[in-house]
Amino acid sequence: MGSTFGHLFRITTFGESHGGGVGVVIDGCPPRVEISEADIQTELDRRRPGQSHIVTPRKEEDRCEILSGVMDGKTLGTPIALLVRNKDARSQDYDEMAVKYRPSHADATYDAKYGIRNWRGGGRSSARETIGRVAAGAIAKKILHQVAGVEIIGYVKRIKDLEGAVDPNTVTMEQVESNIVRCPDHECAERMIELIEQTGRSGDSIGGVVECVARAVPKGLGEPVFDKLEADLAKAVMSLPASKGFEIGSGFAGTLLTGLQHNDEFYIDDQGEIRTVTNRSGGIQGGISNGENIILRVAFKPTATIRKEQRTVTTDGEETVLAAKGRHDPCVLPRAVPMVEAMVALVLCDHLLRHHGQCELL
């Protein structure tokens, strides 16, 4: 009972990796927003398997159908339901999964919680579930851009120990999309691609860090004391598969500075706006956006599914070994970029509506 996210702009995802399909219902979308299946498909294509040779070669077209809530290209204000059908999958690849728990996967915990589990391809815990998030995020991005010119750009900051040099204040979507690993530092990107290829060939996997910036976010978003903007962002990205850590602004590194070094001093800019000289706060102070760029990072662990043999147990409680078959991502990071962007967009859009409802009424 945790498949709904958001308060006013509220999404509910559904679907397992095998079965009729996966999708999302978006309730609370403002009316009269121009939206098309093509807008959504663009984001889904950034997420989908098979988009390049460094991600899983599974052929999933992920064609999105709008079931409701849109008429003649405009949102109606009513729930928008989006459906992506599942394809007939090579489920014989998954027969072993019915009886052997994959290490560091959700197989064993789903069984422990529900006493039953769709073992075909990961079921509900499959990354395929994020299709609904990315589709909804596409709509959230559109609203944010239309209302306030907000730009949300994610990129791969680090793969294992290869870290790119990227300026979040100037990076462009074109730079991100210019290579298949989605790291705008092209020289580093090449080494990342090489490392992923090599890791994939060896049957192992690697992880890394996605950084995401949201620019032109209006001041005032965030609802203390629990729904602080960074708290909702943290929840949003920590609900993505494989995420292990979250940072806003200076993050863990900020703890090595003193207060004098860390504080963001204020000044008045040319337009008479209150600004900060530095941005260690990451665009959020006291849980509320301050108009500076929102900058966050998410750690993704190495993909759990590997072809190398590991110790595990069966559903009957016998010890055994397992080496995954099938076609898996040696590194999820390139495909995680649009997922992180989508979650950031969903949080910001929800908070935009909440702030408007409470604080811009009078």
Added chain:
Amino acid sequence: MGSTFGHLFRITTFGESHGGGVGVVIDGCPPRVEISEADIQTELDRRRPGQSHIVTPRKEEDRCEILSGVMDGKTLGTPIALLVRNKDARSQDYDEMAVKYRPSHADATYDAKYGIRNWRGGGRSSARETIGRVAAGAIAKKILHQVAGVEIIGYVKRIKDLEGAVDPNTVTMEQVESNIVRCPDHECAERMIELIEQTGRSGDSIGGVVECVARAVPKGLGEPVFDKLEADLAKAVMSLPASKGFEIGSGFAGTLLTGLQHNDEFYIDDQGEIRTVTNRSGGIQGGISNGENIILRVAFKPTATIRKEQRTVTTDGEETVLAAKGRHDPCVLPRAVPMVEAMVALVLCDHLLRHHGQCELL
């Protein structure tokens, strides 16, 4: 509109640092739990100012009154309201704060959001708000312990670059409480205390990392896909004042390993239980607790309020300088420990009830 946290075990905090008082309403607490003002006071005393010479010397007794929901020492199942009165404060210390925004505080963003602000001592963004959380956490801890023997122990893992050696699997509350900085590595604790003293004398401040372990957590807690256990834990602690980062299990360091190195292999233990050899997952797989110890870390930035002079602006948009007066914490970490524990307890207790409601009905 974000002062409520939790779904079934649901708390709502209220109060500014100056005004009638601060407190919390807990709705959904199971009935017939034995609880007393003393139980709650113990936790509040670990949080309160003036508890040692390395925290702010402000005299705040923080006496807790139970207004409702408890009769003859037992919970009624009805809302439990707890109130801690504010004392008359040296608010002349705060006069400057009415007109000058403190760098890296919430003054400017509250004004931007609400167009009004209680400038006396930080108002709603004051750490004093966490009194309600810690009080509610005390009750959550009691329920978790009574139902499943859960133990939640937080401690200071690092102050600036001084990192303690602590084994989360064996650390005890007595070890944590045996020194004023709440780091169970006593040799390191002495150096931490010295560093905090020295920093305080210089008018500056420092931050660090709190680690927290929850032991004996039942398998099956967590509600994918958005209310995954680590997602709700991340939100919970990232809503605490001064937090900048969150890690579960291997966290950011885990991204430097390969999948083969990182995966937690399964085995069957003496009792026939499915266990993992390692615990890089931090006790949670696929968003659901797996029965291993839950281990998380939270980064806290150096206290924003410092006595050293900094550049800032006035509410009228003039550039100026500010050097804080009053009595402030040179390091929030020792007092953050019970706050982190409380948030972890609130999340686990809420998920215990949710899991029981959905999955243990049939």
Added chain:
Amino acid sequence: MGSTFGHLFRITTFGESHGGGVGVVIDGCPPRVEISEADIQTELDRRRPGQSHIVTPRKEEDRCEILSGVMDGKTLGTPIALLVRNKDARSQDYDEMAVKYRPSHADATYDAKYGIRNWRGGGRSSARETIGRVAAGAIAKKILHQVAGVEIIGYVKRIKDLEGAVDPNTVTMEQVESNIVRCPDHECAERMIELIEQTGRSGDSIGGVVECVARAVPKGLGEPVFDKLEADLAKAVMSLPASKGFEIGSGFAGTLLTGLQHNDEFYIDDQGEIRTVTNRSGGIQGGISNGENIILRVAFKPTATIRKEQRTVTTDGEETVLAAKGRHDPCVLPRAVPMVEAMVALVLCDHLLRHHGQCELL
């Protein structure tokens, strides 16, 4: 943003009468409940148009597809998505509706609220939306029956001024389904059918009252003070199209009695259970079920769509007249019966889970 209902057993409906389809996502359904498309179809068939000659003759098959959340005939504990495709409709019947507001319909208010409206056949405000509710209600009924043997039986109590004599304590589903108007008083049912036929022929419409009984409801369901059982029941049925009034137990008639006449005296029955001699409370006291039969009534207004000519206005603000074309129900009551049952089942099932989560943990 109001398409979600329930707290633990939580449904979200989507869809307009014209467009891809209508459906529902059920989040929080307990795992391992046996459920099939046939179980759901049975209830949908009681709701669907064309089921008899006294309801609208529109041909809608309303075939339900389970998209997710069920495997091998059992619920997985994950969201259950159900979809019913829309058929190509005679939308030329609706051309006039694009420009003329139908009196006592939602056309004008949807335009006022959203500034846009799916004018094809009522869009979101169409009774077709209730398909998702009835489908979800079928699952709720199954859980309630399996856990506690709960029986929920609705029936037509009154059509215009024709009131049936029905004993809620003994009425059976077979009696309800034995005639097309769903009034278990057969003699009265015949006169009701005749009145509906005659009204339909004249191009006018009529309303009435549905009564519903829930038997064997466990004691203790209901969450004071706002989510009292009767409050949630009232909201549930007042959210159905065309409902104008709600009563629990003695209802409005109870206001004509004195306290001595109205109070339900207690006694101890043969099994040693506390029971009430009378049941003017309708099975709920202080917002909590008391183990007696829950009895409620819902008033449904005469169908707004009639073939007789009425004054109205155009979307351009011109006065005009309108006489509905197309195939409409002269009386919604027979089809409203499964809708009321579904809403009652959804409320009871949600409260069963909530009560279990909070009060049956310790």
Added chain:
Amino acid sequence: MGSTFGHLFRITTFGESHGGGVGVVIDGCPPRVEISEADIQTELDRRRPGQSHIVTPRKEEDRCEILSGVMDGKTLGTPIALLVRNKDARSQDYDEMAVKYRPSHADATYDAKYGIRNWRGGGRSSARETIGRVAAGAIAKKILHQVAGVEIIGYVKRIKDLEGAVDPNTVTMEQVESNIVRCPDHECAERMIELIEQTGRSGDSIGGVVECVARAVPKGLGEPVFDKLEADLAKAVMSLPASKGFEIGSGFAGTLLTGLQHNDEFYIDDQGEIRTVTNRSGGIQGGISNGENIILRVAFKPTATIRKEQRTVTTDGEETVLAAKGRHDPCVLPRAVPMVEAMVALVLCDHLLRHHGQCELL
């Protein structure tokens, strides 16, 4: 776990009739609204016992203290906590209640649900809980009036079988408050007062109907399909103690008309606004306000506490008799009027914010 009401303007009440006190936390109140304790006290005085000789003579001053969320007479946008202390009560009057269940009260169901109960004076199920609602309603009324000039006026429409003639479109608050029974039909009011006096002397009690009108409500409020405006209004008033029925607009009587008789035809008024000739819809169509007056009615049963002897049972399961002692209302209707107004105000204010958040952003 049902003590919170509302979505954006959200209240949480707490408190039993005996214990520290009762109160409310209001989260989501717009900032910069002028509010004082006097504003709130005015409404509390209309609700309080002892206000006239036809209500309970219990002396309860019900002095309200604002604990947070207001500074210098203006709301801060942060949670507003309001507290009314309980007085030392004649709890010896209640000793019998510890062991004997009062018929048609919540004593037995609270015990069944929670396994524990504050038996002193009704505990949580006491009408004293409504203090928090009325206090919060006073703030909601202020916002509604300030934003849109909304007027909410409740009055006693019927006591037992004595029904007043009142025009909801023109009735004034002065007329309502001009007599102690709060029926603006003065001739009828005198007979009502006489009947209440006579009933009180006999040790019995009576009920009746409160009608409430909300005028100048903006078009567009209400969130289909579940949070329709009439559905939320129904839930709101059906959560009040002693309510047994709800009607919007034509209500149950509307079921006796045909569609042609019942439909509200449209016309264009002098200002070019779309209006309805009649208002059987009660100001709401399709769950959304249409700008006409919102008119609803609530049935309140005769007070359950009477001095006449009744059969009942003890907590030990023995049959016995009970005749209430203490000072009780022979008729709750006069005091229910401000409660109904408050609940209507809370619903409208919440929907005003929700509509503003979603539909007035673009």
